[in-house]
Amino acid sequence: MSPTDPDARAAELVAAMTLDEKIQLVTGFLGMPVQEGAEVGGEGLFGLTDEMTPPPGAVGSDGFVPGIPRLGIPALQLAGAGVGVTSLVPREGGESVSFPSSMSQTSTWNPPLIREFGRRIGHEARAQGINVMLGAACNLTIEPRSGRVFEYHGEDPILSGTITREELLGTQDEGVVASVKHYAANFQETGRFVVNSVVSERALREGELLAFEVALADDGEVPAPGAVMTSYNKLNGVYASENPYLLSQVLKGDWGFRGWVMSDWGAAHSTVESALAGLDQEFPHAHWYGAALKAAVESGEVPHERLDDMNHRILRTLAIVGVLDDTRPAPAKETAAGLETAQRIAEEGTVLLQNDGVLPIAPGFAGSIAVIGSHADVAVPSGGGSAAVRPVGGNPVPAEEGADLPQYWLPSSPLEALRAALPQAEVRFDGGGEAVAAADLAARSDLAIVVASQLTMEHFDVPDLHLPDGQDALVSAVAATGTPTIVVLETGGVVLTPWSSEVSAVLAAWYPGHRGGEALAAILTGAVNPSGKTPATFPVSEADLPHPEVFPMPPLPGREGPAQLTLVNILTEQQGAYFDAEYDEELLLGYKWFEAHGTDVAFPFGHGLSYTTFEYGDATAVPRPDGGLAVTVPVSNRGERRGREIVQVYAELPAEAAAPRRLVGWAKLELEPGETGEAVIGIPAKHLSTWSVEAQRWVLASGTARLDVAASSRDVRVRLEAELGA
Ligand code: BGC
16 A cells, blocks of 8 residues: 555554544534524525634635644635536635536536536635535436526436536546435425435436436546535435435445445434444434434444445545645636636537528628527626626626525626627617517627526426516517517526527527626627537426426415425424325436327427538447447538537347437537548447346347437437447
8 A cells, every 4th residue: 555545544543543633523503693683594594504614724714624733634614616616605716717517518518628617616616625525416307396406417317427526636636525416306495304215226227326426427537526415305216315224235336436425414313223234424413413312322333344434435535635745735716717618618509599691790780689588798607506607707696585596697798799799780788677678689689698597496396487577479470570580598407498480599608607798799690600519408398207297295384385395394304294206207318208108398408509501421339348339420510610429329228128218329520621530439338238137137138139329318310229238
């Protein structure tokens, strides 16, 4: 063992620790004060009271674990991560770049770009004294109304896991531990403390758990993601934080995970059960660990070796990622570079869903344009809750009074960016509050751009997939003027688009981040050719979903209403009022559901247009040594603009696999006009395998698989066959 061997280093430290020190390292606290007037002071949130102050030594963030100076073990300072470094309550230097939402990140299908994003937030974390980042989340968006869809990475496990992993690894490249969450099956926010997700083992392994498995894979080249956060919900009757199947059998057993498992904030419900099931650290109020864990170790209910293992896992991870012996001074912030990365993600993550040729708008366009709605004169929205980043440059749209959790608009103006990109055009703005006034401006313009938005946040699911606040009617009223209309969607996830046949173009910008306005103007005017593809299906109607409604929480008389939701959740839990959310769609998650039922969709998974066209040549598939395949296909840019194409491969496995057609890999190419490039798509054996519940392992299907080389899940360009297991 070398002196830097992380296991040796951890073992040496654990051997030197007292019982109290070992308990200290596995017991996390809230790292911020919650006082009267603080934005997070919603009653019941994490069970906090007004008297609480931040623990000494905490920088003021979501989580804190005191250090052990005599052994050189640093304090852990934890902050949220999904779209940037969060600062739930104000702290010195806590304003950061707010990056595009995870849906936007995933729409890039560009792992290296997301790795860069991870590095940016890792760097920013260090600049703010944070050494553990609480994200990213790779729960599948199988409930499209979830308030956290903007933090999730779409409906496909391989895509979600791959993109999530890059953020985690990028963060760790900077010497900051990254945690993946919420493990597992945290599909909806409604009743999130009391919901019991019911999912069969095969559906879990080939769906939600596969996303985590991909995200956490240890390839030995760089430290694998170092931490996992459990979810609030129960899974098949057992809380995630004390679930031996999830923690011991799958995560630490089958996947060989060597990092540590922390609870979500308030997600632990026991001392002994949690410790024995595999929970290594509790947050945020020493309810179940702390003194209670010490007593359980002293009484022998929790073996001392298990406490050592918890500590070993934490220390090993700190050593291998570089937190333990980090003597570097905190770096200066790199806000300008962060903004640049944010803009690139927004440019590649915006999806052109529909275009009759109205786009791009020529840079010399000298007519008039009406920009309507969503504070597009000053800002773009971002998602709310613990992932909300306090934006550098401030919030141009003051928050509603009394909001439970933070939600920010970001200082980036689509209107001003468009004016700058189209100097000869007359670009005017209408707030969109009155459809009649908006339509009037549209009628007096050559082009109308309706920016439609939907605010979503942690804790609250949206009631339905319609654009809120009459925006469907607004779009229709503007389109009815006859002025060509472009709709830009700034939403958490997918929404219904009942007006799509009335308008000329539709763009999904998701929450486009701190440079969303600039990115949007670049795409609308063709300075950037759109290349994003949607990681989730846009349905025609909610009736087409596996579950036409969000699973409802049992009502508590007199306590209804969103403002009371947090409190209601806790009270409901105390009364033992759990409810089941039964995911009986089994393997048919997302696009697989719509395909199996032959249902029309508004815009399919993997869809996204460009201002150029791509032609696919003949594809070949050759076996790889690991039992997987390598698919090669020439792709030519037949248009007049440089563009990027995301070439997708879907596999229909041999019949004995009894599995729906699935995405198994993709490649992204950038091509000049007239250029032909080769897309090479590596497909690991696991992506062509199914989970055998009987044998408890992945089984590579044998026989002939059909491979669809496609521009979207429903736009198959080349079909070929390949022998599996050959
Ligand atoms: C959220 C987590 C978050 C934690 C700390 C919880 O309510 O579910 O995603 O990391 O709070 O802010």
